[in-house]
Amino acid sequence: MMENILVIDDEEELRTTLVEVLVREGLAVQEAANADQALTMLKSAPFHLILLDMVMPGTDGMSAIPLIRKQAPRTRIIVMTAFASVQNAVHALQQGADDYIVKPFKIEALMLAVRRNLQKARFLDGEAVELDGVFHGLANAMRRQILLVLDRQGQSRFMDLVRLLEVEDHTKVNFHLKVLREAGFIEHGKDKTYALTAAGHRAASCLSFISGSLTP
Template sequence: MNMENILVVDDENELRSTLVEVLTREGLAVQEAANADQALTMLKSTPFHLILLDMVMPGTDGMSAIPLIRKQAPRTRIIIMTAFASVQNAVQALQQGADDYIVKPFKIEALMLAVRRNLQKARFLEGEAVELDGIFNGLANALRRQILLVLERQGQSRFMDLVRLLEVEDHTKVNFHLKVLREAGFIEHGQDKTYTLTAAGHRAAGCLSFISGSINP
């Protein structure tokens, strides 16, 4: 998701239109749904960073919709909008999978504070997911894992020394996997032409050593 996309779900046409207008003025991409079933259909084709979800609606109510939304969009932030403010309702909504709630009637300032707070968390979680993808990709190949372990033992190594230690005849293959590891943030190539592990690389190599030791005690 490149744009911060918000879905407003409320059966009250006037309130829904007002929310769409306010959020659009803030530079956000906003779509709307008149009920939970329509929102669930939209989720099948459109990813959202944040959903503003009314608690009480005809058909599937907000509380029942939360786990259904969470199943389709586990990373999407959900803010429940409710006129029935109680600790019990708030706890129940959070237990169902909501991230936040706001009490009707609310001021625009309070709404935007909740929206900004949850969008910030959505950006953070999205960044974490991208980082994890890079880590898994970096460790997916046996030769890349071997490179990390060799550099952990050697401290630093020049390219040809690394090729010799790895006992790999195809130099282009080693060069390719070194590039992948650099892009994943596991190694760095210094001005002196030596390869060394970054802090993330040391952690990854330590994990690999631990796993190897656990499998082969």
């Protein structure tokens, strides 16, 4: 799937360079010379990522951020700022930008940021399965219990687990263990014990974070 990028910069030379590089990377790129033009383009087609210059005649980059956000809340915005001012960058992020890069930059540095943000966008878009996996894993009360117990126990044999959970039907536990295993949260060691994987521990910590943040 080709990903759409919009480059917003008033300097034609830089813009052209950027477009060239991005196209070579296999991305669909469009360009805008100012914020108003960009906003119009946003209306007609959605973009995955926007490269936004801060200093522009007319609506400047900083003011453009919330306007873009308003129309395209899921698009990743990378701001390009000529001043290595931390405040500037922080402010841009507060306005709703996702990342920033300081001019002048090397092309590789920019591409790194672009790739990172596209990946993040894909991830948040749910194209990456992982988020769904985590929520699927955590969506069920028994699976949460299993994660909780294994997080505390370290590891456990099957029937011990069943007893700790106080479940009558062991096959039910089995079912959920299989789900968790397929989600990559637990592993089944050679000694026949179940234990959390790294992902499992992360999921468990998500769980306790959520529990914590719900009891104020």
